[in-house]
Amino acid sequence: MGPQLNTSVPTRLAAGKNTTADRLLVAASELMIERASIEVSLSDIAQKSGVNAALVKYHFGNKDGLLLALLARDAATETSQLEYLLAQPISPTAKLRLHIAGIIRAYHQFPYMNRLIHFLLHESSAEAADEVSKFFVAPLLDFHRRLLAEGIKAGEFRDIDPVLFYTSLIGACDHLFFGRHAMSRAIGVGPVTDEVCRQYIKHMEALICGGMLAKGRMANSE
Numbered sequence: 001m002g003p004q005l006n007t008s009v010p011t012r013l014a015a016g017k018n019t020t021a022d023r024l025l026v027a028a029s030e031l032m033i034e035r036a037s038i039e040v041s042l043s044d045i046a047q048k049s050g051v052n053a054a055l056v057k058y059h060f061g062n063k064d065g066l067l068l069a070l071l072a073r074d075a076a077t078e079t080s081q082l083e084y085l086l087a088q089p090i091s092p093t094a095k096l097r098l099h100i101a102g103i104i105r106a107y108h109q110f111p112y113m114n115r116l117i118h119f120l121l122h123e124s125s126a127e128a129a130d131e132v133s134k135f136f137v138a139p140l141l142d143f144h145r146r147l148l149a150e151g152i153k154a155g156e157f158r159d160i161d162p163v164l165f166y167t168s169l170i171g172a173c174d175h176l177f178f179g180r181h182a183m184s185r186a187i188g189v190g191p192v193t194d195e196v197c198r199q200y201i202k203h204m205e206a207l208i209c210g211g212m213l214a215k216g217r218m219a220n221s222e
Contacts, residue, residue, distance in 0.1 A: 021059040023049040025070050032112040038067070038119060064124045067116055068131055074110040075136045078102050082143040092151035093209065099147070100169065100208060101201045107173045108197040114174040141166050157212050169208065176200055 027049035031040040042063055046053035060066040081102065085095055107113055117136065120128045144162045151157030177192060192200075 020051055020055060021069070023051055024056060024059065024066060025073055027051075028066060028070055029074070029110065029112075033110075036111070038112050038115045042066075064120070064128055067124075068120055068128050071113065071116045071120060071132065072135050074106070074113055074116075077109065078106040079136065079139045079143075082139060086143070086146060086150075092147060092154050092156050093213070095147060096151065096209060096212070097205050099143075100204050103169065103173050104176070104197060104201050104204065107177060108192060108194075111177050111192065114177050117174070140170065144169075151212075155214055158214050160212055165212075169204075172204055 024045060028040060028045045031044055031048055032038050042053050042056050045066070046056065056063070056066055060069055085098060085102075088095065117132060120132045122129070141162060144166050148157060148160050148162055148165060152159060
């Protein structure tokens with residue numbers, strides 16, 4: 001039997017107790033950003049991190065295990081703030097705007113995130129897909145369900161299906177990077193810079209909030 005996926009890695013890394021594993025994740029992240037690709041070899045990661053390649057198997061089981069741990073680390077940038085955001089004494093609309101900006105910034109900070117998600121959900125093992133669903137998809141869906149219910153109860157949002165909302169927001173964030181390559185080839189669109197990220201946040205806030213606000217709220221916001 002070959003190397004097995006270590007599905008306990010995300011939890012162990014979150015505790016911040018394994019500097020060798022952290023170095024491997026930092027190296028993998030930097031290489032993916034430099035090359036604009038998730039196609040990086042274990043030997044390249046080991047060389048950049050200064051860590052023996054054999055330690056990848058020890059800490060992560062195999063390359064897919066490393067990729068899973070990297071996505072878990074990066075996804076935590078936003079998902080760890082969900083409960084905090086819900087508890088803030090601000091309006092549901094204000095929370096929604098902050099969430100939209102936070103999700104887009106997370107994708108911008110880790111531009112390979114969308115490709116990692118697609119790979120682990122559709123091209124890796126069933127175990128990896130289950131883990132991505134647990135630490136990325138499920139927490140976001142639950143947050144969206146609760147935020148939308150809060151906004152509807154407050155009279156700020158019209159009735160919105162949480163699954164459709166998740167699909168719209170995460171799909172839009174995903175396509176900012178996933179579709180950028182196709183647009184670049186078609187009409188010469190440039191890379192996703194900090195300014196492009198800021199413009200996209202404003203665009204998505206206007207697009208999503210404009211479509212979600214209850215009729216009275218829409219009139220007041222004009």
